[in-house]
Amino acid sequence: MRLKLRIWRQAGPTAPGRLEDYAADDISPDMSFLEMLDVVNEGLVRQGKDAIAFDSDCREGICGMCSLVVNGVPHGPDRGTTVCQLHMRRYKDGDTITIEPWRARAFPVVKDLIVDRSAFDRIIAAGGYVSVNAGGAPDGNAIPISKAIYEQAMDSAACIGCGACVAACKNASAHLFMGAKISQLARLPQGQVERASRVAAMVHQADAEGFGSCSNEGECEAVCPKEIPISNIARITRELVKAVWRGGE
Amino acid sequence: MLTCAFERRNSKLRGTVSSPRLRLLGSSVATKLLIGITGLALVLYLIVHVVGNLLIFLGPDFFNRYAYTLEGNPLLPIVEIGLLLVFLIHILRTIRNFVLNQRARPVRYVEKRRAGWPSRKSFPSSTMIVSGLWLVAFLLVHVKAFRYGAEYPWPAGGRDLYRLELETFRSPLVVAFYAISMVVIGAHLWHGIASGFQSLGADTPAWRRFILPAGKIVAVAIAGAFIVIAIWAHLQGAA
Structure with a gap:
């Protein structure tokens, strides 16, 4: 699968943030959403660029660390799941996906998609x-x-x-x-x-x-x-x- | 004693010594409760109001006698002041709450979508502040037109409100303004009635199955009845 990603990048709590475009190529439909981001990050690191910061821990839907707003919905389109349990088969080849952090005054952005909870x-x-x-x-x-x-x-x-x-x-x-x-x-x-x-x-x-x-x-x-x-x-x-x-x- | 120590520690953290339980009355939860109680009181008033207004279909004699009975009641000024207070609490507390809620998300989402079922979010629920402010403007016009409108005397006593109503609604512009405002009130209640009960803390599966559709039915019924009255008065006045 090839996807177009629009991801919120913000260097720090007080730095201005903005959406940046990334291409996610060679994505398997069996990957989880976070594994897809891992692949994108590996590509960024190989190019010597700053990896996209996002929270995750157990990756099995029970710890509550992952926190992405995917296309305007927290944890993405599936009901009753965290975003780590969202899989790329939910998307079609060529889709554009917007990824933002939780947004609240009480949850200040630490970096990119990570917020302080x-x-x-x-x-x-x-x-x-x-x-x-x-x-x-x-x-x-x-x-x-x-x-x-x-x-x-x-x-x-x-x-x-x-x-x-x-x-x-x-x-x-x-x-x-x-x-x-x-x-x-x-x-x-x-x-x-x-x-x-x-x-x-x-x-x-x-x-x-x-x-x-x-x-x-x-x-x-x-x-x-x-x-x-x-x-x-x-x-x-x-x-x-x-x-x-x-x-x- | 442990509870005492616990509360002392908490008041130290916040740098205050007043009773945390009494200060709850200023909290976000109490605000919600107050907006819910006053909102439901206003719905109750609206139901009485619309039922009273429907009496216009029974002719000028009956309608004016009903109005005279109401106006002749010595408790009327007290009820009016009470109603004004309920309105003021509902409006001012909601505006304050709206401002605080806006501050809770200073940076907005670039893209935000509704989450879908079981969310009750709807166009009316996300525009409560707009519909509410429209209704404040409507109320000023409405009270000026009827409560402080022309005083036509009625031979049997009191004012000829039947005549005033027919004359007011002779203008199609007035009818249109009222009809739009009643759609707005219907939208406000579409979310507001069920939400008011939820704010009071009433929420069991059985109650939820009842109040969600019932609130919407009452909202449509109130708005629909007022619109029918306005159009009927227009047609009567034009005839």
């Missing part, structure tokens, strides 16, 4: 964990949790923190990411003690990082590689109302 880490550090001392590990069956509840908690826990929700949202909102963690912990007994302070701290942190608000369009759900539904966002509101209603210390 540590804002997500700070949201989790603000309250997305359980820190109560619950003693030793309880017996496996001592705290019964119904199947319906743990399935819901696990569906929310499926978030890999890739940031596609922010990238797809017209407001660059982190509400789906935040809602997934809040929902997961609110469903489980371990999460109850810090339930109110968690939602307060995480919402404040997300706002302070410069993420936007939510317009209920659901673009985030459509691009989420783990297909986490926006009912997780609705839960933030319910948790917030409960937290304010019950008041604090």
Whole structure:
């Protein structure tokens, strides 16, 4: 396959960026999207040029490192997958593909297609964990949790923190990411003690990082590689109302 | 105690000491909730408004008596002030939210496409701020034309609003302006009704199956009924 690529190149966080054209020749339809970029980069390195910087790690769709907006859609055209699981057979010979980084004030570009997603880490550090001392590990069956509840908690826990929700949202909102963690912990007994302070701290942190608000369009759900539904966002509101209603210390 | 330590650490991080839970009322989530509540209150008002206006089909006697009953109610000024407040909260909080949301993405995508199902993104949902601002302009014209319009006395008491309505809609330009504005309000509600409930935190699979189509049906019904009234009034006035 021969493809025409338009790729965002940006030397550093403050440098101006622009789309540059590249030709990708000798591409096998069996290659993954990232392998295709590897081939392009090998060509650039052979010519003594600067390779295109992009994030990747596991390349099997579970780590959440890869983060490309392909033809205007985060993670590309396939639903429920990360871009590393997108394969070149999805394209036709001669296609033009535009590749951009996640774009959000809270995700500044580090270089080319790599963005700094540590804002997500700070949201989790603000309250997305359980820190109560619950003693030793309880017996496996001592705290019964119904199947319906743990399935819901696990569906929310499926978030890999890739940031596609922010990238797809017209407001660059982190509400789906935040809602997934809040929902997961609110469903489980371990999460109850810090339930109110968690939602307060995480919402404040997300706002302070410069993420936007939510317009209920659901673009985030459509691009989420783990297909986490926006009912997780609705839960933030319910948790917030409960937290304010019950008041604090 | 651990929670206390946890909150102290967080307030130190942000350099503030006020209660984080009370400050939640200024957060992005609370803004969404407030816009949703006020929006749904306005939808409720619109439903009452359109049902009242449909009484015009029952003739001038019935319509003017209905209007007189409303105007004679001593609670009317309180309701009007309440309505104005709801409008102001909805408009001002939305504009502030829009500005903050724009700031959240300073560098825009060169190419951006819709992600497709299950996203609800539509032309109406992506132009809420435009339809909303149009409606603000429409409201000013509308309130001036009717609330502060010509005071034709009606023999049985109150104003002859039936006559005022027929005279207002005699101009095809006015009918066109109203019809376009009602399409705009339909578009605003097309996304707004379901979105308002979502902002309130209501979202289960069964509710979602109900509210998404129901919101759109109510949006079309409200807009359609107002357009029919305007065209009917035009035809009556011209006859």
